[in-house]
Amino acid sequence: MFSPYLGKKYSEEDIMTAARRHKEHVSITRCDNVYRHAADSIAKKKIVGWFQGRSECGPRALGNRSILADARDKNMKDHVNAKVKFREAFRPFAPSVLWEHQQEYFDLDVPSPYMLMVSDILPDKQQIIPAVTHVDGTGRLQTCMKELNPQYYALIEEFYNITGVPVILNTSFNIQGEPIVETPEDAILCFINTEIDILYIHQFCIQKTDI
Amino acid sequence: MLILGVGGSNHDYSACLTRDNEILYMIEDERITRKKNARGLGTDIAKGFSRKYCLSEAGIELPDVDMIVSNDLIHPAILFRLDNVKMIDHHLAHSASTFFCSPFEDAAILVVDSVGSKRVYDDKITYNTVSFYYGSGNHIFEIKKIEGRNLQGTDYVENSLGIFYTLITEAIGFKELEEGKTMGLAPYGTSQFYNELSRCIYYAGNGKIEMSLQSIEHLRGYKNRINNIPAEGERNQARKDLAFSAQKILEELMTELCIYVKEQTNAKKLCLAGGVALNSVANYKIYKKKIFEQIFIQPAAGDNGTSIGSALYGYYEICGNKRCL
Numbered sequence: 001m002f003s004p005y006l007g008k009k010y011s012e013e014d015i016m017t018a019a020r021r022h023k024e025h026v027s028i029t030r031c032d033n034v035y036r037h038a039a040d041s042i043a044k045k046k047i048v049g050w051f052q053g054r055s056e057c058g059p060r061a062l063g064n065r066s067i068l069a070d071a072r073d074k075n076m077k078d079h080v081n082a083k084v085k086f087r088e089a090f091r092p093f094a095p096s097v098l099w100e101h102q103q104e105y106f107d108l109d110v111p112s113p114y115m116l117m118v119s120d121i122l123p124d125k126q127q128i129i130p131a132v133t134h135v136d137g138t139g140r141l142q143t144c145m146k147e148l149n150p151q152y153y154a155l156i157e158e159f160y161n162i163t164g165v166p167v168i169l170n171t172s173f174n175i176q177g178e179p180i181v182e183t184p185e186d187a188i189l190c191f192i193n194t195e196i197d198i199l200y201i202h203q204f205c206i207q208k209t210d211i
Numbered sequence: 212m213l214i215l216g217v218g219g220s221n222h223d224y225s226a227c228l229t230r231d232n233e234i235l236y237m238i239e240d241e242r243i244t245r246k247k248n249a250r251g252l253g254t255d256i257a258k259g260f261s262r263k264y265c266l267s268e269a270g271i272e273l274p275d276v277d278m279i280v281s282n283d284l285i286h287p288a289i290l291f292r293l294d295n296v297k298m299i300d301h302h303l304a305h306s307a308s309t310f311f312c313s314p315f316e317d318a319a320i321l322v323v324d325s326v327g328s329k330r331v332y333d334d335k336i337t338y339n340t341v342s343f344y345y346g347s348g349n350h351i352f353e354i355k356k357i358e359g360r361n362l363q364g365t366d367y368v369e370n371s372l373g374i375f376y377t378l379i380t381e382a383i384g385f386k387e388l389e390e391g392k393t394m395g396l397a398p399y400g401t402s403q404f405y406n407e408l409s410r411c412i413y414y415a416g417n418g419k420i421e422m423s424l425q426s427i428e429h430l431r432g433y434k435n436r437i438n439n440i441p442a443e444g445e446r447n448q449a450r451k452d453l454a455f456s457a458q459k460i461l462e463e464l465m466t467e468l469c470i471y472v473k474e475q476t477n478a479k480k481l482c483l484a485g486g487v488a489l490n491s492v493a494n495y496k497i498y499k500k501k502i503f504e505q506i507f508i509q510p511a512a513g514d515n516g517t518s519i520g521s522a523l524y525g526y527y528e529i530c531g532n533k534r535c536l
């Protein structure tokens with residue numbers, strides 16, 4: 001299967017250097033289980049910056065340079081728009097779903113691994129994931145498959161274990177009008193300049209020191 | 212064998228480095244320069260940010276590359292100081308970016324965007340707007356190309372579904388390359404403008420989309436028409452209705468193009484690329500109609516993805532290497 005994750009790899013040293021450069025604003029710690037930690041943050045309604053591995057090609061963030069949030073919270077769309085993305089209120093946010101559970105939520109029987117199909121969301125599921133349900137009951141879904149992105153899969157799986165919902169809100173890691181972040185430093189700068197609550201880069205957890 | 216693909220048009224530059232059939236790296240200039248769609252770079256375009264990124268990461272230098280491939284719509288400045296670049300047709304680069312990345316042994320290929328390569332005839336110049344191909348093994352066969360003339364003094368081209376959607380996007384008040392916003396706005400609207408827009412752009416049979424220069428002029432007028440609506444509520448509703456109506460037309464026309472390429476190829480699978488393939492609402496509707504059993508869409512369906520297509524076209528079609536799935 002074609003992998004869109006074609007950017008370069010960043011080393012632990014790259015991440016540490018970037019964090020050190022902004023040490024008056026952020027602290028960095030190593031997580032034992034970054035997937036569990038991040039899933040827990042999302043379930044607690046935090047807005048999460050998620051940076052893993054190689055950047056994805058094309059205009060959609062596919063789980064390596066993403067801002068993630070709880071799709072179950074009906075206020076989350078306005079919240080992410082106002083606090084982080086600074087974009088028009090009418091624009092919907094996209095759901096990422098575990099492939100094995102896709103048809104429990106969406107009327108689509110094939111994977112949409114690159115977020116290139118807007119599917120009907122099953123009527124009885126729309127109120128479970130209101131933050132990613134557009135006004136016409138659809139969502140531009142990304143199918144998360146273990147073989148294509150094991151890290152992102154592990155995160156959503158943890159979220160599913162905590163909440164029973166295999167869907168999270170996924171929007172690109174950038175501010176309106178800017179390109180998606182590429183380097184660990186781009187991610188840290190975007191984190192500092194927005195109200196993203198917590199940032200994960202590889203196995204590291206990065207937090208703001210001035211709050 | 213190392214191949215460098217250089218992608219983009221007058222925006223969305225990118226580079227892709229392949230070793231044999233494997234994509235080593237692909238990156239868009241915007242990610243490095245931090246300027247969206249790599250616009251506003253000025254003379255910095257010539258610095259080749261994306262190819263330096265790919266080469267440096269692979270630990271090689273330009274002379275180590277066996278072949279450089281790009282597309283003929285690209286801004287010449289991005290190719291500054293590159294010698295012996297093989298230039299291929301813009302839509303062909305899109306078609307290779309989707310077919311050669313797909314898991315399909317053979318497939319119909321449909322490329323739909325705003326403007327493709329220029330063609331010069333004795334008495335006129337046209338631009339390619341839609342291309343139909345059939346891919347099989349390591350070959351891509353051209354079936355048909357739709358062309359249109361340029362509206363003098365503008366970037367608009369006849370018979371282009373991408374240009375139609377851009378014109379509507381601009382009439383609503385968004386910018387070029389913000390077509391995704393129009394798609395997101397559409398469900399708030401009604402088919403108020405459907406009938407009048409259908410007279411500006413329609414399917415003329417045999418794979419041809421018809422939108423005349425006169426229609427382009429007419430579509431350009433919507434911007435003022437909407438801005439002149441005095442009441443804000445009505446004005447905003449008109450924007451939503453325009454988005455809804457244009458989206459409905461785009462879906463219908465894409466469906467016609469898919470049916471046409473199905474008839475021409477009898478393929479069971481479809482590969483899509485070109486900016487219009489980013490219209491994920493239309494993609495779902497096409498899948499649901501079951502014209503094809505399976506659909507592959509290149510995630511970098513816009514001009515950024517042409518670097519991938521160029522590199523893989525070099526490996527498979529120019530060098531004739533076998534394609535193993």
